[in-house]
Amino acid sequence: xxxxxxxxxxxxxxxxxxxxxxxxxxxxxxxxxxxxxxxxxxxxxxxxxxxxxxxxxxxxxxxxxxxxxxxxxxxxxxxxxxxxxxxxxxxxxxxxxxxxxxxxxxxxxxxxxxxxxxx
Amino acid sequence: xxxxxxxxxxxxxxxxxxxxxxxxxxxxxxxxxxxxxxxxxxxxxxxxxxxxxxxxxxxxxxxxxxxxxxxxxxxxxxxxxxxxxxxxxxxxxxxxxxxxxxxxxxxxxxxxxxxxxxxxxxxxxxxxxxxxxxxxxxxxxxxxxxxxxxxxxxxxxxxxxxxxxxxxxxxxxxxxxxxxxxxxxxxxxxxxxxxxxxxxxxxxxxxxxxxxxxxxxxxxxxxxxxxxxxxxxxxxxxxxxxxxxxxxxxxxxxxxxxxxxxxxxxxxxxxxxxxxxxxxxxxxxxxxxxxxxxxxxxxxxxxxxxxxxxxxxxxxxxxxxxxxxxxxxxxxxxxxxxxxxxxxxxxxxxxxxxxxxxxxxxxxxxxxxxxxxxxxxxxxxxxxxxxxxxxxxxxxxxxxxxxxxxxxxxxxxxxxxxxxxxxxxxxxxxxxxxxxxxxxxxxxxxxxxxxxxxxxxxxxxxxxxxxxxxxx
Numbered sequence: 001x002x003x004x005x006x007x008x009x010x011x012x013x014x015x016x017x018x019x020x021x022x023x024x025x026x027x028x029x030x031x032x033x034x035x036x037x038x039x040x041x042x043x044x045x046x047x048x049x050x051x052x053x054x055x056x057x058x059x060x061x062x063x064x065x066x067x068x069x070x071x072x073x074x075x076x077x078x079x080x081x082x083x084x085x086x087x088x089x090x091x092x093x094x095x096x097x098x099x100x101x102x103x104x105x106x107x108x109x110x111x112x113x114x115x116x117x118x119x
Numbered sequence: 120x121x122x123x124x125x126x127x128x129x130x131x132x133x134x135x136x137x138x139x140x141x142x143x144x145x146x147x148x149x150x151x152x153x154x155x156x157x158x159x160x161x162x163x164x165x166x167x168x169x170x171x172x173x174x175x176x177x178x179x180x181x182x183x184x185x186x187x188x189x190x191x192x193x194x195x196x197x198x199x200x201x202x203x204x205x206x207x208x209x210x211x212x213x214x215x216x217x218x219x220x221x222x223x224x225x226x227x228x229x230x231x232x233x234x235x236x237x238x239x240x241x242x243x244x245x246x247x248x249x250x251x252x253x254x255x256x257x258x259x260x261x262x263x264x265x266x267x268x269x270x271x272x273x274x275x276x277x278x279x280x281x282x283x284x285x286x287x288x289x290x291x292x293x294x295x296x297x298x299x300x301x302x303x304x305x306x307x308x309x310x311x312x313x314x315x316x317x318x319x320x321x322x323x324x325x326x327x328x329x330x331x332x333x334x335x336x337x338x339x340x341x342x343x344x345x346x347x348x349x350x351x352x353x354x355x356x357x358x359x360x361x362x363x364x365x366x367x368x369x370x371x372x373x374x375x376x377x378x379x380x381x382x383x384x385x386x387x388x389x390x391x392x393x394x395x396x397x398x399x400x401x402x403x404x405x406x407x408x409x410x411x412x413x414x415x416x417x418x419x420x421x422x423x424x425x426x427x428x429x430x431x432x433x434x435x436x437x438x439x440x441x442x443x444x445x446x447x448x449x450x451x452x453x454x455x456x457x458x459x460x461x462x463x464x465x466x467x468x469x470x471x472x473x474x475x476x477x478x479x480x481x482x483x484x485x486x487x488x489x490x491x492x493x494x495x496x497x498x499x500x501x502x503x504x505x506x507x508x509x510x511x512x513x514x515x516x517x518x519x520x521x522x523x524x525x526x527x528x529x530x531x532x533x534x535x536x537x538x539x540x541x542x543x544x545x546x547x548x549x550x551x552x553x554x555x556x557x558x559x560x561x562x563x564x565x566x567x568x569x570x571x572x573x574x575x576x577x578x579x580x581x582x583x584x585x586x587x588x589x590x591x
Binding site for chain 1: 210212219220225226
């Protein structure tokens with residue numbers, strides 16, 4: 001089962017993701033602060049990062065770039081409530097495997113996670 | 120200026136709205152400094168891309184025959200260095216994500232700001248440029264070591280290698296001349312492997328090996344019923360070598376009737392299979408080789424003069440081993456390395472006398488004879504070092520080799536007693552070998568003809584390790 005990091009400025013959002021994915025047997029580490037997430041990735045192996053684009057100080061794509069630099073093998077899913085072609089392009093070019101539009105339902109999240117982890 | 124024109128980047132724009140296409144062409148050709156081609160459908164775009172190999176493609180998604188996403192996939196299959204930018208008027212985020220995941224470089228929603236498209240195309244062109252440059256370099260690297268197959272630092276070899284690599288870039292007919300064993304086929308292979316045709320196999324025809332009528336049908340092919348026994352159509356070697364190189368080995372030996380047909384192929388670049396009235400265009404680079412004096416053959420009327428001049432567009436003459444004697448140690452070590460590996464005898468070395476021997480021997484059979492000699496010596500040698508004796512024993516097997524003149528030997532230096540001993544040994548070995556060759560291995564006859572007692576003859580044979588069986 002996978003080690004998953006999730007980062008969103010809204011506490012409820014990351015808690016919900018943890019609830020859904022830990023039921024599937026994954027270990028989910030939740031963060032609302034960018035620095036905490038990056039600090040965690042410095043010392044711990046991550047299989048998958050699920051990142052929102054709108055955060056407190058940085059954008060999710062900046063965090064993605066930083067995490068990928070630390071762990072190039074890591075998979076990533078970008079979530080956003082404000083999808084644009086520009087952010088989709090940037091997300092994919094920085095190595096995201098999926099770009100999903102919020103709200104995302106439980107089944108879609110589960111299937112995207114499984115799909116990305118199998119890559 | 121002209122060079123700059125040929126280097127101009129090519130952009131292909133695909134959209135089913137023609138007005139929009141012309142507008143884009145104007146903007147992009149002006150601001151991106153590139154040639155722009157246009158296509159109004161996906162299939163047309165694919166066709167153009169196959170022949171044009173554009174640097175970048177800007178395509179709409181919604182098109183009647185082949186949509187932009189499918190076109191993107193096909194383009195990637197065709198040439199992964201082509202960079203594709205996708206644009207659409209009905210863009211959804213899912214579509215954009217899909218296009219980007221499928222390898223699109225960028226995605227734009229119509230209507231768009233011209234500057235954004237221009238910036239995107241400029242970056243796309245840059246990406247393709249980097250990818251192609253990288254691919255070329257990698258290609259060069261992987262091809263670098265076996266490059267020519269010629270080893271040596273002597274002037275004639277360095278010149279030959281340089282000439283071969285220059286010839287490789289052109290499509291002109293090459294005539295390779297040189298004594299037997301100088302590496303004419305190696306040179307042909309080198310030209311082929313360094314040329315743009317390297318992806319396809321070179322076809323070699325050994326001309327004297329085939330009788331006249333078979334040579335003709337082999338080269339040009341025939342149709343069913345062209346002659347008795349022609350039960351099916353057969354493609355000739357020229358057709359088989361289409362897009363590649365055809366080596367006509369020992370060209371001097373082809374009959375005059377085939378020479379006439381060959382001349383036509385070289386002039387018209389088309390062949391006519393036996394029994395067929397139509398001609399077929401072929402794109403074949405011809406390399407011919409010979410060890411004979413074609414000028415003499417021409418004087419005797421055995422070789423067509425016009426064919427000679429057609430073939431002799433780019434002549435290459437390979438140096439005999441006697442002219443590149445300084446390369447012998449290098450060649451010898453290379454061959455030893457190869458054979459030692461093949462026979463699992465790594466660590467085998469030449470003694471310095473052995474190298475001296477190789478340097479001083481006359482090599483009528485050129486590099487091929489040298490290689491064969493080392494091949495056998497590698498097999499015959501009993502311990503860690505290959506000595507002159509091993510090499511001599513090896514040369515003995517060579518039916519083509521001439522006996523060594525005693526005075527030519529390498530042992531006229533050093534300690535008098537050793538030198539004498541070695542010279543006597545060489546003399547005796549050569550003498551016994553000749554005598555046994557003449558008598559087909561009959562010891563009594565050889566001894567009688569030499570005026571030596573049979574027992575004494577046998578004693579000498581034992582001393583120098585010569586066996587009568589080798590000559591029977």
